[in-house]
Amino acid sequence: MRRRVARHAVAGVASVAVGIALWQAIGVRSIPTVSLPALVREAMPASGVSHDITAVLLNFRSYDTLLEIAVLLAAAVVALALRDTPRERMPASQPYLILDTFVWRITPLLVLVAAYLLWAGSTRPGGAFQAGSVLAGAAVLLRLSGLAVLSVDDRLASRVVVVFGLSVFLLVAAGTLLAGQPLLAYPPAWAGALILMIEAALTLSIAVVLFSLFDNAPQSRPAAAPAQRGEA
Amino acid sequence: MNADRLYAYVGVVLFAMAMYAFLTHTHLLRRLLAFNVMGGGTFLILVGLAQDGRGPDPVPQALVLTGIVVAVSATALAIILLRRWFALSRSTALPEDQS
Structure with a gap:
């Protein structure tokens, strides 16, 4: 006490x-003497996109975003290492008419919303993470309603998608170095296309990483661990 | 006091309250929630202070967006570790906090 x-x-x-x-x-x-918003506004024409936050995220400070997707990958790897094996699948439940109908109607819509968010990122708020989290939410909805979605168990495909975003990003980074530019300095003519490509790859990876973090969560029930003293 | 400054002050209050909760609770889920609120306070301070009197500043906003992504995935990872810990030990607190 x-x-x-x-x-x-x-x-x-x-x-x-x-x-x-x-x-x-x-x-x-x-008060800082350098005005960052003014600097960003000056550099906007060369950024390849017309939304300033996307320009900062994927062009001026794309190094941060590269490390961000690396952090997500690390989290997914740790989650894979900690998952229960073998995982018993949820038994196929009997069909629930309302749930199944709702899920089948809403899923294509969610995919459409994700695609729009990805596309909108270059001109207005939106982008890879928003799109990826909508996709992950759709996958979680499918899994919770008992419908088969890509299982992150031992499928090579899901692991490839998990590293896809980081690989594309690293390839672009290596490409800019090989072309004699500083790391991740895109040529202005290609910047828009490169940013959209990176964002599309990031969207897929973020969606699968977030979903696998959900899907690989260990059961909170103990397997055969002896019961110990609970929390006081 | 303008609205941007107000965001920063609200962030400070959130941070201090969450820090108190983080230090006093032993339940790991409560700690994780408190830690997330601390992060939210930090984000508010960052964005509110940066645009105080100078209009929206995309650089800290992008930083905070990156921070949110990392916070979400770190929270998910922490929950996974927490469930694993609970499954193994049947306890929701760390050994040094059990009294």
């Missing part, structure tokens, strides 16, 4: 102190 009180007291003091420090820091921070 005393430890509990001490823990709450220390946590309260620490978080209030951090909060006050941050609050003060916001008030006294210095």
